[in-house]
Amino acid sequence: MNEILFPVLIVAGIGLIAGLGLAIASIVMAVPKDEKAEAIAEMLPGANCGACGYSGCSGYAKALAHGEAPVGLCAPGGAAVSKAVSGYLGLADAGVEAKVAVVNCLGSYDNTTDKMEYEGIQSCSAAAQLAGGISSCRYGCMGLGDCLRACQYGAIDICNGMAHIEPSRCKGCSMCVKACPKGLITLVPAKKQAVVLCGNCDRGAMTNKICKVGCIGCMKCQKTCEVGAIKVDHFNATVDPEKCIGCGKCAEACPRHCITMMEV
Structure with missing residues (x-):
């Protein structure tokens, strides 16, 4: 009997000592809760998109709690969260400048074509590794949906070979911006303004061959703009949202109709 009882008592004793050790360690090594940061984290949307510049909502909440970050960086939360x-x-209340994402491309199948029949992984990032992508325009949208899958708000759909963003659903989280391997998606202030829907930087003659509406760098928009909001560099026009007054003259002057007026 003692031969059985003695080992059982030894094992039980070891278990008791180990349990006490773990209990003491959990008390001594416990990380104190940051109740202030936790309370702020509850106010944030939990998208963990990183648009604020921090690792996620918990990182931004901690920085706010310690006075290391300004209020108003949470684009998905908008004015309500800032308040x-x-x-x-x-x-x-510092407020939040509302922003929306824009696909700087009009390369649907109505305006351009694919240069190959792609049967690989249905991912823009994967297709971009194959000779620069499947579109005839090396700068253009491939329409394989990396941005769609990144969007948590259902603001993006793929139609006729390219991505479209619904401004009323977009929260400006920038997840789609990070997902696009072509860098075609940008965030712009949600206001009436001119937007160039083309990222092509080839010379006009080359652009004409591959796209019906691609920017050819003719500079008519730049010459028309009276406030210096639009510039042409590397055969492609870009608009400075801070300078743009939304007059629409550049859109009227564009012979390729790749400049549109955005109203949110």
Whole structure:
């Protein structure tokens, strides 16, 4: 009997000592909760998109709690989150500049073609590794949906070979911007303004061959703009949202109709 009982007591004793050790360690090594950061994190949308410049909502909440970050960086949360966090911290509401994502391309199958029949992984990132992508335009949208899959708000769909973004659903989180291997998606202020829907930087003659509406760098838009909001560089026009007054003259002057007026 003792031969059985003695080993059982030894094992039980070891278990008791180990349990006490773990209990003491959990108390001594416990990380204190940052209740302030946790409270702020509850106010954030939980998208963890990184648009604020931090690793996620918890990282931004911690920085806010310690006074290391300004209020108003949460684009998906918008004005409501900014107001709530400001009130909690006892600060003046800084507000949030609403932004929306724009696909700077009009390369649907109505305007351009694919240069190959692609049967690989249905991913823009994967297709881009194959001779620069499947579109005839090496700068153009391939329409394989990396941005669609990255969007948590259902703001993106793929139609006729390219991505489209619905401004009313876009939260400006920038996840689609990061997902596009061509760098075709940009965030712009949600206001009336001119937007160049083309990222092509080839010379006009080359662009004419591959796309019906691609920017050819003719500079008519730049010459028309009275406030210096639009510039042509590397045969491609870009608009400075801070300078653009939304007059629409550049869109009227564009012979390729790749400049549009955005109204949100």
